[in-house]
Amino acid sequence: MNFCSINDVDNPQGWVDEALALKKEIETYGPKVYTGKSICLLFFNPSLRTRLSMQKASFNLGIQSFIFNLNQEGWQLEFEDGTVMNGYTSEHIKEAAGVLSSYFDAIGVRSFASLSNKEEDYTEKVFNQFVKHCSIPVINMESATLHPLQSLADMITIKEFAQVKKPKVVLSWAPHPKALPQAVANSFLQWAGQMDYDFVVTHPEGYELAPEFMQGARLEYDQKKAFEGADFIYAKNWSSYEEYGQILSQDKKWMIDKVKMNLTNNAKFMHCLPVRRNVIVTDEVIDSENSIVMQQAAHRVTSANLVLRKLIG
Numbered sequence: 219m220n221f222c223s224i225n226d227v228d229n230p231q232g233w234v235d236e237a238l239a240l241k242k243e244i245e246t247y248g249p250k251v252y253t254g255k256s257i258c259l260l261f262f263n264p265s266l267r268t269r270l271s272m273q274k275a276s277f278n279l280g281i282q283s284f285i286f287n288l289n290q291e292g293w294q295l296e297f298e299d300g301t302v303m304n305g306y307t308s309e310h311i312k313e314a315a316g317v318l319s320s321y322f323d324a325i326g327v328r329s330f331a332s333l334s335n336k337e338e339d340y341t342e343k344v345f346n347q348f349v350k351h352c353s354i355p356v357i358n359m360e361s362a363t364l365h366p367l368q369s370l371a372d373m374i375t376i377k378e379f380a381q382v383k384k385p386k387v388v389l390s391w392a393p394h395p396k397a398l399p400q401a402v403a404n405s406f407l408q409w410a411g412q413m414d415y416d417f418v419v420t421h422p423e424g425y426e427l428a429p430e431f432m433q434g435a436r437l438e439y440d441q442k443k444a445f446e447g448a449d450f451i452y453a454k455n456w457s458s459y460e461e462y463g464q465i466l467s468q469d470k471k472w473m474i475d476k477v478k479m480n481l482t483n484n485a486k487f488m489h490c491l492p493v494r495r496n497v498i499v500t501d502e503v504i505d506s507e508n509s510i511v512m513q514q515a516a517h518r519v520t521s522a523n524l525v526l527r528k529l530i531g
């Protein structure tokens with residue numbers, strides 16, 4: 219079994235409940251003694267939450283974790299078959315994946331989108347080579363197009379804070395100075411589409427996400443309209459999917475501020491972090507009582523606990 223996307227999850231709503239139950243179990247009984255199992259956490263990109271929540275969850279379950287910052291510390295990997303490797307790549311994914319599979323019981327991989335090659339990104343060229351060549355479970359720690367560990371944590375957080383059975387959840391684009399991947403937004407769409415939400419997405423024209431992820435969501439181009447009566451505002455920037463990887467707008471009018479939050483049903487504010495203060499969201503909103511970004515980040519451990527237990531627990 220792998221954890222590449224929601225397609226590896228038989229019952230997403232059930233996983234949310236199981237994750238909350240497992241959290242309680244760990245709080246009651248404490249971490250497990252070492253099980254003899256081990257996991258490699260392999261990063262091509264920076265991380266705070268994913269890296270440390272996966273290490274903490276490993277500790278909780280008695281699994282030893284090993285960090286590998288491949289870009290800085292490993293050999294440059296070759297992903298093409300049949301290449302004459304007389305250039306700058308030193309090791310083929312076939313050998314690397316085979317060796318890692320012989321050392322560990324599972325592997326987590328973080329490899330962000332290039333944002334330059336849409337086809338390679340949307341076929342998950344790098345991540346899928348790990349899936350193909352590893353003989354152990356592979357966990358997505360944010361790939362080119364998806365971030366399921368984040369989305370599961372997001373669903374857990376919404377479950378914990380929802381005051382009504384069918385909350386109105388709004389995914390809002392917000393400006394950012396850098397071109398960012400669509401992974402967090404795509405994955406949120408997949409998971410939120412499986413929950414019992416009134417689910418709305420709002421973004422400027424040109425920021426349409428890939429149609430396959432939009433099933434289950436309503437699109438509203440007017441951000442203020444989208445915010446009306448919302449119970450949760452989930453802010454995120456992404457670069458254009460159509461004009462792939464481009465920044466089409468840096469319009470400050472899309473920043474989440476108090477005036478917009480006042481249109482909502484006293485909504486909770488969410489963001490996956492790291493967040494650019496006073497670009498994505500004002501200090502006033504993220505520092506307010508309605509901000510649940512800390513609880514959301516804490517649930518990254520809740521989510522990682524469950525995924526590790528399902529795969530190698």
Ligand SMILES: NCCC[C@H](NC(=O)CCC(=O)O)C(=O)O
Nearest residue numbers: 360396398399401402490491492
């Ligand atoms: N894993 C959480 C988000 C990671 C990444 N954000 C970033 O790269 C933000 C970096 C910055 O703000 O400089 C993204 O959007 O996919």
Ligand SMILES: NC(=O)OP(=O)(O)O
Nearest residue numbers: 265266267268490491
């Ligand atoms: N939200 C998230 O994945 O954070 P990191 O990039 O710090 O892991």
